[in-house]
Amino acid sequence: MTEQPLLVAEGLHLHFGETKALDDASLHIWPGEVVALMGPSGSGKSTLLHCLAGILQPDSGRVAYHGRDLTAMSDSERSALRRGEFGFVFQFGQLVPELTCVENVALPLRLSGTGRREAHRTATDWLERLEVGDVAGKRPGQVSGGQGQRVAVARALVSRPRVVFADEPTGALDSLNGELVMKLFITAARDTGAAVVLVTHEARVAAYSDREAVVRDGRVREQEHAR
Numbered sequence: 001m002t003e004q005p006l007l008v009a010e011g012l013h014l015h016f017g018e019t020k021a022l023d024d025a026s027l028h029i030w031p032g033e034v035v036a037l038m039g040p041s042g043s044g045k046s047t048l049l050h051c052l053a054g055i056l057q058p059d060s061g062r063v064a065y066h067g068r069d070l071t072a073m074s075d076s077e078r079s080a081l082r083r084g085e086f087g088f089v090f091q092f093g094q095l096v097p098e099l100t101c102v103e104n105v106a107l108p109l110r111l112s113g114t115g116r117r118e119a120h121r122t123a124t125d126w127l128e129r130l131e132v133g134d135v136a137g138k139r140p141g142q143v144s145g146g147q148g149q150r151v152a153v154a155r156a157l158v159s160r161p162r163v164v165f166a167d168e169p170t171g172a173l174d175s176l177n178g179e180l181v182m183k184l185f186i187t188a189a190r191d192t193g194a195a196v197v198l199v200t201h202e203a204r205v206a207a208y209s210d211r212e213a214v215v216r217d218g219r220v221r222e223q224e225h226a227r
């Protein structure tokens, strides 16, 4: 049996008013691969990521996950798919400030019905894998940027998603911290077999990918092997 792509975007068009954010963008993501989306500011990287994740609906074109057409699903079907199969890491973690770090990581499990004890045990394991076990009891406002991003990565991976979407996950960190976050993130994602779609401006971050796709003027212009 030949392997099928996990996620396919075909001929996506999307306008924000007069602005053409996506102009015939197409991309395939294969199971377990790490793909870096590169390209100039305003070229459509975040928009493409949000369409692939079913957060934004394109004006036309198709996004399919495991052959299921996201663009034809109802909003509630799409959010169920996001909760069950996808994980997210954003530039500024976006952790819940009122919860401790371990509670933040446990949250996706709690929301899908896992008991408190079990959820906390699993969350604690993930914090340790990301080498931030020591901040478990702190709130996000009490940890450093790099620690916060590692907590955000733990939260994205805790429910064992098939795809993790990351939009400049190290964009707010200095290069040393960024490097450590990327190393731990990609190692953990590869361990679980999750595919990663990673938006970045930095060649150093893209070097962790299997493949680079360059977005220009709303279109995926080139795809080259990073290594």
Ligand SMILES: Nc1ncnc2c1ncn2[C@@H]1O[C@H](COP(=O)(O)OP(=O)(O)OP(=O)(O)O)[C@@H](O)[C@H]1O
Binding pocket: 016, 017, 019, 020, 021, 039, 040, 041, 042, 043, 044, 045, 046, 047, 048
């Ligand atoms: N919500 C929005 N409303 C209006 N225009 C938007 C919106 N989101 C994005 N755009 C526009 O769509 C285009 C693509 O934006 P997008 O955020 O995808 O770029 P990007 O490649 O992620 O840029 P950056 O590297 O700066 O994050 C830009 O011209 C942007 O100004």
Ligand SMILES: [Mg+2]
Binding pocket: 045, 046, 047, 167, 199
């Ligand atoms: Mg962006």
